[in-house]
Amino acid sequence: xxxxxxSPEALRLQEGESSSLNCSYTVSGLRGLFWYRQDPxxxxxxxxxxxxxxxxKEKERLKATLTKKESFLHITAPKPEDSATYLCAxxxxxxxxxxxxxxxxxxxxxNP
Amino acid sequence: xxxxxxHPSWVICKSGTSxxxxxxxxxxxxxxxxWYRQFPKQSLMLMATSNEGSKAxxxxxxxxxxxxxxxxxxxxxxxTVTSAHPEDSSFYICSANPLAGIQETxxxxxxxxxxxL
Numbered sequence: 690x691x692x693x694x695x696s697p698e699a700l701r702l703q704e705g706e707s708s709s710l711n712c713s714y715t716v717s718g719l720r721g722l723f724w725y726r727q728d729p730x731x732x733x734x735x736x737x738x739x740x741x742x743x744x745x746k747e748k749e750r751l752k753a754t755l756t757k758k759e760s761f762l763h764i765t766a767p768k769p770e771d772s773a774t775y776l777c778a779x780x781x782x783x784x785x786x787x788x789x790x791x792x793x794x795x796x797x798x799x800n801p
Numbered sequence: 802x803x804x805x806x807x808h809p810s811w812v813i814c815k816s817g818t819s820x821x822x823x824x825x826x827x828x829x830x831x832x833x834x835x836w837y838r839q840f841p842k843q844s845l846m847l848m849a850t851s852n853e854g855s856k857a858x859x860x861x862x863x864x865x866x867x868x869x870x871x872x873x874x875x876x877x878x879x880x881t882v883t884s885a886h887p888e889d890s891s892f893y894i895c896s897a898n899p900l901a902g903i904q905e906t907x908x909x910x911x912x913x914x915x916x917x918l
Contacts, residue, residue: 721905721906732911788835789907794844
């Protein structure tokens with residue numbers, strides 16, 4: 690069974706204080722690992738898809754990396770508007786309907 | 802690109818009534834759409850996979866007769882919560898894959914908040 694564990698559950702940073710969010714996973718065959726941002730009362734917003742170990746992707750202050758067991762979302766010099774819940778999800782190759790398995794998320798708060 | 806809309810964004814209904822939620826892909830076609838439910842401070846739980854032109858696939862524990870799914874076209878899927886009860890109150894979110902099988906990324910709608918009184 691595919692499993693996703695995110696840590697920490699909550700993270701509070703000062704503006705400009707860089708940090709990383711962790712997503713550990715187990716899967717029989719990885720089709721893709723996804724990062725989403727979710728603001729309160731809204732649907733998840735797509736950030737990145739990673740397909741293979743060693744892959745990295747960047748977008749503004751965010752950088753996602755992938756190994757065979759975990760993924761990191763690095764946040765450089767965060768701003769208050771980066772405050773949100775960040776969700777990690779994976780898609781295994783075992784199923785045929787592109788099902789996503791989500792972690793519980795990391796609630797990020799960036800204080801000014 | 803890859804915009805998904807949902808309607809309504811909020812719905813309040815009485816116990817025992819049925820509620821229909823629409824999910825539309827606005828700028829792409831989707832043979833597959835997904836319906837999720839999210840309870841407060843919890844992550845998304847997949848309810849069912851909606852396939853255009855065929856029956857939906859439901860996750861274990863989800864009552865198919867209670868949550869009716871119709872994927873009428875390549876841009877529209879609907880979820881009907883039949884005989885809603887207070888325990889059905891939740892945040893319902895749909896997603897869609899552009900060109901499933903070629904690009905696996907799911908794009909999510911803004912969600913529908915359902916409150917059953």
